[in-house]
Amino acid sequence: MSLPAYHTVRDLSRALQDGAVSSTEITREYLDRIDRLDSQVKAYLYVDPDGAMAMAREADTLIRKGEASPLTGVPIGIKDVICIEGIPNTCGSKILQNYVPPYSATVIEKLKSEHVVFLGKLNMDEFAMGSSTENSRFQVTRNPWDLERIPGGSSGGSAAAVAAALSPAALGTDTGGSIRQPAALCGIVGLKPTYGRVSRFGLVAFASSLDQIGPMTRSVWDAAMLLNVIAGHDPKDSTSMPREVPDYTEGLEEGVKGMRIGIPDEYFIEGIDPEVEKAVRDAIEALKDGGAEVVRLSLPHTEYAIATYYIIATAEASSNLARYDGVRYGYREASAKALKEMYEKTRSEGFGTEVKRRIMLGTYVLSAGYYEAYYRKAQQVRTLIRRDFAEAFEKCDVIMTPTTPTPAFRVGEKTDDPLQMYLSDIFTISANLAGLPGISVPCGWTQAGLPIGVQFLGATFSEPIVLRAAYSFEKRFPFADRYPDLVAR
């Protein structure tokens, strides 16, 4: 079996519209590849072949009638934290293992109205808490570039699926880097939009002031195409911004001539892998060659981001996850004789180790006597981190950094040390705290064949500039036709 005929959603979309290929043929190709490879990659928690083929046939009818839009008939995978009516939604947790949503998320409704084909649901760290997808209660997803290594997380299933051509594109979610970090470690594009850009109705909540849904694709253009469909205000989500959605593919070709690119000192620190640093420095040079102006700057509160994040995110999580009580849906420990005992047994058995750790931490920092010292303090430092960025964006249009300090680590390498695991998100977390858009784009592969990602950050709602910088870099370093060996084998 060969590589996909169309490496990007953009190319596939053209071929579908031109009638060069049908959605049923393409969908069958991806379902066959899932059959052949996913026992090794373990990206999918649920595959829906019958549903996908039915959606593909419907898409083909629309295309024949000339009623198609750009994403009609394009297959896509969905992180198992975004609800699709009638399809199990587990969040990688035992506590939701039997949950079948009676409704779809707004992003799903939007994709459905474009007649996108849903292939299935993708693996993740339980409740999106993790950086390696090892916290899933069901399976450990592998990095397609080296099956002994993790794909990153928490959207590790989404990233691995797109990297191994088990889906042309996927949706992930990003609370502290969960789209960008796995995208970097799997050699694909991952975009976290501005907080408030995409509706979260139907997304299972982890940390509500940080969570955002975004596309994971094989090109920057593809990410823009998907954002065009999923962005926008939603009356069902009071945290979505009533703000016009531009065509994000427009202006991508304009280049970076005259663009000011900020390089923060704090993102090139001791402990960063030399191959990662070199690849990112080369990427900066490439944009300089393209006419960009490089500005050195400082984000002095960067070193406080992880501490701030682990107070705010766990506090919000402890509150959001209080709803899992075994009463209305999901798992229940049935032996309990009284209600309180039922709650406690259900939650203790239903949640995994990392989720319990974060619920405990979040409960502690919100508890009487500690709220001021931890939670309020963290919210104040969050303000300082936002100010750093506000000042930086007076001097530059976009900030360029490594996405991660190292390439993908080995399965099991960090599972015993939660702090070490948290530190792998050091370069991605600040964007969530400040609500900024961020994108990771492949910028190289190590000698050992592991992908490296470069991150572009922009001011809130500056997706057009962030995407343009990323696209301009990608044009100098195209990667969409690069696949791990196991795909071609």
Add this chain to the structure above:
Amino acid sequence: MAIGRKEVEHIATLARLSLGEEEKARLEKDLNAILGYVEKLSALDTKGVEPTSHTLEITNAFREDVLKPFEKGEKILGNAPAKRETFFQVPPIAEDVSST
């Protein structure tokens, strides 16, 4: 601010978790390590700094309060671990009821 076993047990009660002894010991160790790390925030002077609870430039989002019937009630009940007629069924609420 190191936390001991008693505090771990208290937080677990607040979070409605029942933990085994091994789990408590592990959590005591992990929570102290993480709290030790986040202690670095206390080095920052944040006097007079407004806290950020979210980054949106909107404060309230109002809409008309319009009824929209949800037609799939049976699907919601279908997810319940236990139900009777159109109710979610739970074990007795008062603990002493269960022993009678």
